[in-house]
Amino acid sequence: MPPGLDNLKHIVVLMMENRSFDHMLGSLTAVNPQIDGITAALSNPDTTGAAVQAQPLAEFQGQLDPDPDHHFPAVDLQIFGGNASPGRAANMQGFVKSYFNQRQDVGHSQKIMYYFAQNQLPVLTTLALEFAVFNRWFASIPGPTICNRAFAHYGTSFGRVDMDLLYVNEPFQSIYSRLINANPKHTAKLYYYDTTSSTMEITNLLQNQPELFGSYQQFLSDCSSGNLPDYSFVEPNYNDHDSDAGEEVASDQHPDHNIQAGELFIASVYNALKSSPLWPNTVLLIVYDEHGGIYDHVVPPTCTPDQFTASANDTGTGMPFAFDRLGVRVPAILISPWIPKGTVVNRVFDHASIPGTITKFFLGNYSPRSPRETSADVFIEPNGGTVDPTRNLLSLDTMRTDCPDFDV
């Protein structure tokens, strides 16, 4: 067993909000051509037919107002460019058209093509260049937050493509229930920022399993005391509010929340792990739940259908959806001192890979799991078996001592 895997005891996932890969990491192609980001050839037509190029003009706040539409029909337009005919091909040519629909302003609609320059995002871009960046990590559904986050918790959205509640008594247990009910028992925790931000995973967990929840302060404390659970899911701050500590600015990076506040939060999570005694035993996955209606150039691939189908009425496109196609590409970075600097991963992943990986690593063969989760690739090779060195990302023989530090 490679030492990185042999030492691995804790997996931490930080899920941010609503930004596409090209928007956040597209600039890195200029630094490392293996990273599939922005090139000069990329454009989208606006409603006058003029080609709008992707440009490094993204701003930290105030630019994407109103919040770009990322519900199922809008994302369908963004991916297929407005082509609703049978046998249509995705072309990623409808982003500007989609944003125009919200304000009917040609100039404003072009801003959906803007991306961040590398120096604007010192945390995310440094981590992407220093550890493993995924060229093909997609949202699980071409739709909004709640159904996409469901894939990270359950490996399915139970047929939902919207923001509605998910209900209990479904056939597939959450990754948290699987772990804490396992024999031998494993530990899991969902850390939300504070009670004023709370969690997006309300119905199935907050009502039934409050012991699974902790605050971000507790996460920091668990890191420093070496008491992290086997699996941790960290949520950012979803709203601006006051607390005993002062002003708490939303750190989720959801438009129109401030990008730099999210950078600080990501750095804080990373620093907490890096200074923890558990650093040699932990991997951190930073991933975004969906693209938030913002431009990305990579056509989402087809995938194994889920066992659910969303009706034409539910999708709002006049067509049913069998969960046989992924959503738009999002930033995803895997961090560990056992990962070689500059790793670029080209295999296809989506959020179903999260419970898929956690389950296989900690529990081995487990069922039932959704067809989507069962077929999703894993980003950490399972414990115990023969490890394929071409797939193992924690491949170094000795731990790195040159990992970056952030001044937060």
Add this chain to the structure above:
Amino acid sequence: MALIHVPRPRNAMNPNRPVNALLKAQMLHLHDAESKLPVRHHTDIYINAIKTEGEAANYIRQVTEEIHAAHAAAAKKRAQPAPKLKRVIEIAAVADDGPVRKRARVAPNRAKKKAKTKLGRKT
């Protein structure tokens, strides 16, 4: 590797920002959770009137705290020892102490009068 400086946002705080779709969904989910709590844990906040992020944050905090309080109360109750039931033999012993004092009988006409008066007051 050199320490990387992370700039802090300036003037980013805006609790008067209109509530975004994500927070609206979160409030609806919490509202559903709230409806399943015992009544004493309800917030009495009308969520359709919430317009700003600051107002949403206040509601989200209150419901989250009430959910935790409800679970804590249930756990406390669960941990308390069950009340002792009186055994049949003890009840029998009490019965042996003497005759039970009978309640004074109220004349049926008077009782009816009382009920009528009460009803009359209500309306």
